[in-house]
Amino acid sequence: MNEPVAGPRSPTGPAGAHPPDLAELLGRVARGDQDAFGQVYDLLSGPVYGLALRVVRDPAQAEEIAQDVLVELWRKASHYHPERGSATSWALTVAHRRAVDRVRSSQAGRDREERTAAPAPAYDQVAEEVGTRLEHQQVRRCMRGLTETQRESITLAYYGGYTYREVSELLGVGLAAVKTRMRDGLIRLRDCLGVQP
Amino acid sequence: MTRDPHDLAGPYALDALTDTERRRFERHLPSCPTCAGQVTGFAETTARLALAAAHRPPGALRGRVMAEITRTRQTPPPLGRRLPSHRVRGLSRLAAAACLVLALISGGAALRLHGSAQDARALNRQVTAVMTAPDARTSTVRAQGTATVTLVSSRSLNKAVVTTARLRPLPSARTYQMWWLGPTVRSAGTLNPSGKPRPVVTTGLGDAQRFGLTIEPAGGSPSRPPHPSSPSPWNDHTAPSDSPVERAPSQGTDAGQRCRRTRKGLRSHVGGTASGRLAATRAGASAMARVPFRQTQ
Numbered sequence: 001m002n003e004p005v006a007g008p009r010s011p012t013g014p015a016g017a018h019p020p021d022l023a024e025l026l027g028r029v030a031r032g033d034q035d036a037f038g039q040v041y042d043l044l045s046g047p048v049y050g051l052a053l054r055v056v057r058d059p060a061q062a063e064e065i066a067q068d069v070l071v072e073l074w075r076k077a078s079h080y081h082p083e084r085g086s087a088t089s090w091a092l093t094v095a096h097r098r099a100v101d102r103v104r105s106s107q108a109g110r111d112r113e114e115r116t117a118a119p120a121p122a123y124d125q126v127a128e129e130v131g132t133r134l135e136h137q138q139v140r141r142c143m144r145g146l147t148e149t150q151r152e153s154i155t156l157a158y159y160g161g162y163t164y165r166e167v168s169e170l171l172g173v174g175l176a177a178v179k180t181r182m183r184d185g186l187i188r189l190r191d192c193l194g195v196q197p
Numbered sequence: 198m199t200r201d202p203h204d205l206a207g208p209y210a211l212d213a214l215t216d217t218e219r220r221r222f223e224r225h226l227p228s229c230p231t232c233a234g235q236v237t238g239f240a241e242t243t244a245r246l247a248l249a250a251a252h253r254p255p256g257a258l259r260g261r262v263m264a265e266i267t268r269t270r271q272t273p274p275p276l277g278r279r280l281p282s283h284r285v286r287g288l289s290r291l292a293a294a295a296c297l298v299l300a301l302i303s304g305g306a307a308l309r310l311h312g313s314a315q316d317a318r319a320l321n322r323q324v325t326a327v328m329t330a331p332d333a334r335t336s337t338v339r340a341q342g343t344a345t346v347t348l349v350s351s352r353s354l355n356k357a358v359v360t361t362a363r364l365r366p367l368p369s370a371r372t373y374q375m376w377w378l379g380p381t382v383r384s385a386g387t388l389n390p391s392g393k394p395r396p397v398v399t400t401g402l403g404d405a406q407r408f409g410l411t412i413e414p415a416g417g418s419p420s421r422p423p424h425p426s427s428p429s430p431w432n433d434h435t436a437p438s439d440s441p442v443e444r445a446p447s448q449g450t451d452a453g454q455r456c457r458r459t460r461k462g463l464r465s466h467v468g469g470t471a472s473g474r475l476a477a478t479r480a481g482a483s484a485m486a487r488v489p490f491r492q493t494q
Contacts, residue, residue, distance in 0.1 A: 030271070030274070032332065034266065034267065037263075037266060038263065041262060045258065045262075046251035046252060046253055047247050047248050047250065047251040048247075049251075049252055049253075049258070050250040050252030050254075051247040051250050051251075053250075053252055054250045054252075059255075063255060063258055066258060067261060067265070070262045071262060071266060071269055074269060074271065075269055075270070075271050076271075076272055077271065078273060079272070084237065085237050085241060086241060086244070088248070089240045089241050089243075089244040092243070092244045092247040092248070093240055093244070096212055096243065096247060100212045135245065135248045135249050135251070138245075139245055139246060139248075139249035140249070154211065154246075157208065157211040157212070157213035158211045158212070158213075158243060158246055159250070161212070163213050163214060163215055164207075164208040164214070176204075178208075179204050179205065179207060179208055180204075180207075181207075182207030182208055182211055183204065183206060183207030184207075185207070186207050186210060186211075186242055186243075189242050189245075189246075190238050190239065190241070190242040193242060193245050195238060195241040195242050195245065196241070
């Protein structure tokens with residue numbers, strides 16, 4: 001299973017160096033290798049923190065979530081199954097679920113309600129890392145290829161942490177329509193991004 | 198609640214289900230190859246959405262995370278999976294752990310006979326914590342001819358698990374006592390091998406470099422060098438030529454085979470330079486098996 005071509009880069013790593021393979025690093029982490037975990041941190045801390053920040057919209061909480069997630073990756077490195085998908089996907093699924101759990105917990109949810117009154121950060125504002133920019137541009141291009149309703153549904157659910165029922169209420173459309181938009185939007189994104197399942 | 202979870206692959210991949218819905222869909226997945234295929238592709242897709250949101254975290258986070266992992270126990274792989282055996286040390290640790298688990302099962306049974314299943318569970322948890330600590334190290338030595346003493350120690354947890362096999366039963370006026378040997382000598386508790394041997398969890402590893410086992414008056418001796426009249430056996434770093442300890446094969450030994458060999462008393466030694474002996478001192482009452490172990494900080 002290949003890692004995404006435009007994977008995250010180490011903020012401190014040498015430019016152009018062959019990026020370490022995350023799956024191989026996780027194998028070493030599962031055997032207690034702290035140096036390997038340091039490299040995992042360098043690869044994933046940006047996406048994990050950025051994703052949490054995007055969902056909870058609060059730097060302090062995002063930092064807490066990122067710390068929890070990264071320590072969880074250390075704890076559960078042996079649970080990664082290469083046959084079930086890429087290591088990046090596994091790690092970021094853990095991160096997203098944690099961020100969503102947090103935002104759905106009562107206080108965080110109420111705080112979010114207040115913050116969502118403010119406009120969401122534009123893509124350009126969140127993509128500040130050089131290594132992220134290409135990934136970011138490609139995702140933005142593919143997001144533009146979705147219908148507006150598909151894009152809204154996916155954005156509210158993934159970056160907003162809303163359930164599809166909440167998305168249905170927010171957009172004023174039926175549950176079946178939301179499920180279809182999410183599925184069709186993801187299929188279109190998957191094909192546009194050239195994801196190899 | 199949707200009656201057919203078949204169409205929930207999209208919301209599932211976006212974490213847009215409630216916990217109940219998610220569990221329901223996950224039960225559905227094994228019977229729906231189409232859903233499973235979609236979920237895998239969607240998960241790779243949402244990972245790209247996450248990568249696109251990357252944002253440099255505060256610089257202090259790295260230090261906090263790296264500090265936290267040094268005191269965080271890793272969970273073992275789910276049943277039925279094995280770690281890749283790139284390193285003999287990891288494999289051997291698993292072998293030793295398996296042996297200890299075998300010992301633990303009988304220990305748990307013995308405990309239950311005495312009426313405390315709760316104690317057995319508590320012991321089980323403690324033993325598992327030490328054996329699966331990322332810095333766990335195992336040393337085994339032979340004592341009293343065919344007896345073995347195995348130590349699994351974790352500096353990060355400040356604990357060790359001690360198991361023994363075939364230690365000679367002692368008269369009621371005597372007990373085995375464990376010692377931490379380092380810059381200072383500290384008691385690590387007593388050990389009674391009567392009945393079925395079960396693992397003992399001992400704390401206070403501290404800066405100890407060696408572990409010792411002696412025969413003491415019942416109740417144990419206070420924290421001082423046992424039998425001060427005798428030459429300090431733990432200062433003698435030279436293993437006798439007929440040292441009962443042999444190096445385990447450094448590689449190529451199947452974990453199960455090693456476990457069986459260990460259980461037969463052929464000793465397994467991992468990750469240290471174990472040497473030890475059981476030496477009757479001139480005082481005649483005490484004998485010590487030394488189990489040096491290397492424990493990285």
